Amino acid sequence: MRSILRNSYRSTERFFIKRANIGAFRFVATQMAARDLRREAAAVVWGQYFSLHGDDRAELTAIRRDVHRIEKGLVMRPRRVPFGKDYVPALVESIARQIDRDALPPEDLAWANDVLSCYFDVTSEVSDDWVAAARTGFKALRINALGQGLVPAPRSQAPESDVSIDALEYLAIRRRSVRWFKPDPVDREAVDRALRVAGQSPSACNRQNIRFHLLFGPEHTEPVLQTVGGTRGFASQVPAAAVVIGRLAGYRHTFDRHAIYVDGGLASMSFLFALETLGLSSCCINWPDVASRYDAIRKHVALAPDEQVVMLIAFGHADPDGLVPSSHKRGIAYLRTRA
Numbered sequence: 001m002r003s004i005l006r007n008s009y010r011s012t013e014r015f016f017i018k019r020a021n022i023g024a025f026r027f028v029a030t031q032m033a034a035r036d037l038r039r040e041a042a043a044v045v046w047g048q049y050f051s052l053h054g055d056d057r058a059e060l061t062a063i064r065r066d067v068h069r070i071e072k073g074l075v076m077r078p079r080r081v082p083f084g085k086d087y088v089p090a091l092v093e094s095i096a097r098q099i100d101r102d103a104l105p106p107e108d109l110a111w112a113n114d115v116l117s118c119y120f121d122v123t124s125e126v127s128d129d130w131v132a133a134a135r136t137g138f139k140a141l142r143i144n145a146l147g148q149g150l151v152p153a154p155r156s157q158a159p160e161s162d163v164s165i166d167a168l169e170y171l172a173i174r175r176r177s178v179r180w181f182k183p184d185p186v187d188r189e190a191v192d193r194a195l196r197v198a199g200q201s202p203s204a205c206n207r208q209n210i211r212f213h214l215l216f217g218p219e220h221t222e223p224v225l226q227t228v229g230g231t232r233g234f235a236s237q238v239p240a241a242a243v244v245i246g247r248l249a250g251y252r253h254t255f256d257r258h259a260i261y262v263d264g265g266l267a268s269m270s271f272l273f274a275l276e277t278l279g280l281s282s283c284c285i286n287w288p289d290v291a292s293r294y295d296a297i298r299k300h301v302a303l304a305p306d307e308q309v310v311m312l313i314a315f316g317h318a319d320p321d322g323l324v325p326s327s328h329k330r331g332i333a334y335l336r337t338r339a
């Protein structure tokens with residue numbers, strides 16, 4: 001009965017979509033699509049709820065965003081001092097609160113300390129009351145961290161890279177989605193190494209609201225991979241997997257709702273390349289954004305209400321005899337458009 005209703009709902013939906021070039025039909029089709037988006041919208045609202053209620057995870061994310069905003073102000077040409085009236089004082093208060101709660105990760109504390117120290121050096125001649133109050137608040141924190149030089153620096157001082165375009169292109173061509181693996185276990189330290197590379201990826205305002213939930217051994221990977229449709233036939237022999245999860249706490253605006261997918265995609269690509277250099281093959285797995293899939297995966301992976309699955313990644317040592325699709329790519333004439 002349920003499947004009859006579902007099928008008739010879907011065929012009604014297709015009826016309107018097929019005529020969506022006409023306003024009234026497009027309106028109905030849009031309302032029907034919005035119904036499917038409700039679950040995701042609720043996750044977005046949970047993220048906003050946590051942000052407005054000063055939830056720790058949201059505040060830690062806002063701290064990262066605001067430290068980065070200061071960095072961007074410091075690199076501005078010309079530098080307009082003082083800047084940040086609407087976020088520097090609040091940032092100092094947030095840091096104080098998170099230090100009290102012992103919740104600020106050491107790398108975030110070190111970065112915030114260096115950037116704020118630089119900011120208050122640069123504004124040392126400024127007489128505005130709000131700068132003075134923020135400086136006093138910052139000094140009162142008595143952060144006992146050695147300066148690590150985590151401040152803006154000229155590009156000429158960046159470490160050189162010896163990765164040639166040939167080497168990078170070779171790696172890109174060599175990486176292909178592999179679905180058949182040897183049963184050999186995956187070295188967890190190698191995966192951490194790959195995650196460190198993934199962690200260097202760009203992210204919107206450097207928030208990095210992404211985590212990789214790791215699963216090792218088919219007894220752990222299979223039940224999770226079975227929650228999606230795209231692993232039919234090969235889910236039972238995947239030695240390791242990652243569930244890429246984006247956290248919406250820390251985003252106050254609905255228009256930022258895609259950041260976790262973009263950031264998650266960028267970090268995942270770095271992760272895949274890093275795995276490849278470590279002799280590990282991988283395959284991304286699509287995550288269907290449907291309530292029933294969330295119910296299923298939550299039996300194996302704890303997810304906060306604002307957390308969204310971006311995708312899954314199966315990985316391990318490739319079975320050398322397993323066939324791999326060529327997945328031939330589009331030419332650059334397609335990728336490139338010009339005015």
Ligand SMILES: Cc1cc2nc3c(=O)[nH]c(=O)nc-3n(C[C@H](O)[C@H](O)[C@H](O)COP(=O)(O)O)c2cc1C
Pocket residue numbers: 175176177178179229230231283284285286287311325326327
């Ligand atoms: C977001 C995403 C979802 C994917 N989902 C699946 C999937 O569910 N099942 C699968 O076998 N492959 C999946 N793939 C792998 C694609 O089929 C593969 O990346 C594509 O054919 C290009 O091949 P290549 O990765 O070897 O270059 C997915 C890839 C991406 C990026």
